[in-house]
């Protein structure tokens with residue numbers, strides 16, 4: 001029998017290319033074919049009109065991501081909903097929207113300028129949110145809410161009575177730790193609506209202040225040192241994302257920056273703009289994430305948790321600025337063929353990035369004795 005005969009009908013999910021790894025598990029384990037919405041690189045914007053061609057009779061859901069893990073952009077769930085209403089009416093489908101609010105589920109409800117993205121929209125049938133994102137609960141605290149009770153399939157739910165009364169279990173293994181639920185419940189009681197709003201406001205303000213300062217960093221001839229790649233002032237996660245301005249043609253790339261920042265005890269993750277394309281009949285292939293950017297392109301991000309205060313963000317900024325200042329000096333010395341003199345410079349530390357040996361100044365400024373004291 002052919003593979004298609006064995007699996008019968010292969011359902012599909014329409015999802016942006018910047019899906020998180022949990023979706024890869026669904027595709028692999030549950031024999032689901034993904035169909036992709038490719039964003040433009042700028043602000044990771046998807047064209048929701050493409051849903052018209054992608055949604056078909058085998059589509060079991062469309063996924064909108066409320067805060068992707070590359071740059072923090074919110075998908076326009078409100079636009080996706082409109083298109084789905086038209087598609088469903090025209091083609092007689094009942095395709096619903098799942099909102100993957102893993103990262104934004106405890107952020108967006110406390111932001112003022114986000115259009116309706118939840119059950120206020122007709123086609124949103126389920127929403128998932130991670131309680132532990134931004135360090136707000138213990139790891140593994142995940143939530144899913146369904147619009148209708150009947151959408152929680154009876155094939156998943158198991159009822160037991162031996163604990164007294166009726167208990168429902170919808171997990172893969174029966175018993176699970178409840179720690180995360182307690183931590184999250186504590187946060188609800190401790191912060192309340194007002195506290196969550198203030199917390200989110202702080203995170204977004206700190207992100208914005210940091211982003212604005214980064215904009216002030218320039219190369220020798222006045223070109224920006226970094227290209228900002230996050231949604232900026234549009235609603236999004238408290239995440240700063242950027243890349244070393246590719247127009248400068250520097251050897252020092254985003255991965256080198258990540259390595260250099262580590263010596264200051266800051267973790268600034270760099271990654272390529274590529275993803276595993278499971279859409280190609282199971283043949284995995286690393287493909288460009290965006291319509292208009294090479295798969296070899298890269299960027300980095302900083303996640304602003306609520307304990308990353310303005311003072312700590314200042315420290316982060318100065319480390320970054322210091323590294324880039326040193327990169328300038330190295331480039332200038334190289335241009336003037338004064339590398340010998342450069343090697344004489346004291347306090348250089350050597351590290352390898354993308355196969356190249358790079359040098360950077362050792363940390364000169366004293367780190368916070370206790371970073372948590374700045375909280």
Ligand SMILES: Cc1ncc(COP(=O)(O)O)c(C=O)c1O
Nearest residue numbers: 020022068069100102103130142
């Ligand atoms: C958009 C998105 N979906 C899903 C997940 C997975 O969530 P969890 O960490 O709760 O498994 C993440 C985690 O980074 C995410 O960013």
